[in-house]
Amino acid sequence: xxxxxxxxxxxxxxxxxxxxxxxxxxxxxxxxxxxxxxxxxxxxxxxxxxxxxxxxxxxxxxxxxxxxxxxxxxxxxxxxxxxxxxxxxxxxxxxxxxxxxxxxxxxxxxxxxxxxx
Numbered sequence: 704x705x706x707x708x709x710x711x712x713x714x715x716x717x718x719x720x721x722x723x724x725x726x727x728x729x730x731x732x733x734x735x736x737x738x739x740x741x742x743x744x745x746x747x748x749x750x751x752x753x754x755x756x757x758x759x760x761x762x763x764x765x766x767x768x769x770x771x772x773x774x775x776x777x778x779x780x781x782x783x784x785x786x787x788x789x790x791x792x793x794x795x796x797x798x799x800x801x802x803x804x805x806x807x808x809x810x811x812x813x814x815x816x817x818x819x820x
Contacts, residue, residue: 705760705768705819705820706759706760708759709755709759709760709819710819710820712751712752712755713752713816713819713820714820715747715751716744716747716748716751716752716816717813717816717817717820719740719743719744719747720744720809720812720813720816721813722740722743722744723737723740723741723743723744723809724806724809724810724813726740727802727805727806727809728806732798732802734789734790734798737786737789737802737805738786738790741782741783741786745779745783748775748779752772752775753776755772757769768819771815771818771819774815775812775815775816778808778811778812778815779812781808782805782808782809782812785801785804785805785808786805788801789801789802789805
């Protein structure tokens, strides 16, 4: 479905998702590592994914591509909100719930990338 350049960008983005997910599911949570991974993921998204356009995508696939792009963008915004809440969290239980939600969002974004790849 995707041209080679877009495929490469999504593969890099997907790898960054896997890295953050790995930090978030580690036995001993390292909130700084999760935050750093998220910052890298956000930077990749803004510089590599948001700049993509549908010019080289086959006409029959443009609508699906736009829908998935929109959903990934929405999930990234929600993920940023989750990260802010996690950072402000002072309660261990709240932190664990938020990390679980972050993992769910990362998995969802990862699945959308799989559709492209």
